[in-house]
Amino acid sequence: MTLKLQSVTACYRNRSVFTGLTLPEIPAGALVAVVGPNAVGKSTLLKSIAGLLPIAGTMTFAGENLAAMTAHHRIRRVGYLPQPLPQAIPLVAYETVFSACRSARGDWSREETELAIEEIFDTLGIRQLALRRLSEMSGGQRQMVGLAQVLVRQTPLMLLDEPTSALDLHWQLNVLNAVRDATSRTGSIALVASHDLNLALRYCDQVLVLSPGGQAVLGTPAQVLTPELLARTYGIEARIEQCSRGHPIVLADRPLSASVN
Numbered sequence: 001m002t003l004k005l006q007s008v009t010a011c012y013r014n015r016s017v018f019t020g021l022t023l024p025e026i027p028a029g030a031l032v033a034v035v036g037p038n039a040v041g042k043s044t045l046l047k048s049i050a051g052l053l054p055i056a057g058t059m060t061f062a063g064e065n066l067a068a069m070t071a072h073h074r075i076r077r078v079g080y081l082p083q084p085l086p087q088a089i090p091l092v093a094y095e096t097v098f099s100a101c102r103s104a105r106g107d108w109s110r111e112e113t114e115l116a117i118e119e120i121f122d123t124l125g126i127r128q129l130a131l132r133r134l135s136e137m138s139g140g141q142r143q144m145v146g147l148a149q150v151l152v153r154q155t156p157l158m159l160l161d162e163p164t165s166a167l168d169l170h171w172q173l174n175v176l177n178a179v180r181d182a183t184s185r186t187g188s189i190a191l192v193a194s195h196d197l198n199l200a201l202r203y204c205d206q207v208l209v210l211s212p213g214g215q216a217v218l219g220t221p222a223q224v225l226t227p228e229l230l231a232r233t234y235g236i237e238a239r240i241e242q243c244s245r246g247h248p249i250v251l252a253d254r255p256l257s258a259s260v261n
Helices: 042-050 071-077 093-104 110-124 139-151 169-186 197-203 227-234
Strands: 003-012 015-021 031-035 055-061 078-081 157-161 189-193 206-211 215-219 236-242 248-255
Touching: 003 042, 015 042, 031 042, 031 169, 031 197, 042 055, 042 078, 042 157, 042 189, 071 078, 071 093, 078 139, 093 110, 093 139, 110 139, 110 169, 139 157, 139 169, 157 169, 169 189, 169 197, 197 248, 206 227, 227 236, 227 248
Parallel strands: 031 189, 031 206, 078 157, 157 189
Antiparallel strands: 003 015, 003 055, 206 215, 236 248
């Protein structure tokens, strides 16, 4: 079960974001950080894979053409968390997660559905939110409920657009631990767009770096993260060091002149 993109061209608001984008195959069980500066195309890429934007080229998952999937089949195969937070509606969290689960997993009994919901609320540490209305929650709490709506469906492909943007450090770690566990346990693939390079590197085994001009590099952190790439992508002078546990850390020293990009 792999994700493969070949010669993909995608546009957003009549502007070409990628032209002929081809990536190495992403294997089962991979947790991939999608990083890059603002407006480089992280959200566009995830929306394209999710089937929300038209593309030219080929996107396949487990040998299936993603663009040709019916909506019913796609919702069982692909879980997508958009960047905007879930709306502050008067429904309680349990109802919204139950509805998301039933829409994708009609083959589950009510008992199986309820068990899956309880497990994901416990995994994310949000059981106390189950009977609270989204209209009474903070943005971060609604973001956790939105993630629960994706994870509870147990799709083999997850596309998460900045899932930690509204969260403090404790909940950021909760989220990434849960996603890491899901990919390791089930062999699913997760692409996680993030602006926090070091947090992403701590949990992700591959990094997809999107650079201005539609360029993309995919590989392990050791393979793709170099001072030269960071200068070209972010316009910064930076170093890649290792923490005491051997994880890579990006240390940004200073901005470079605009001419670098």
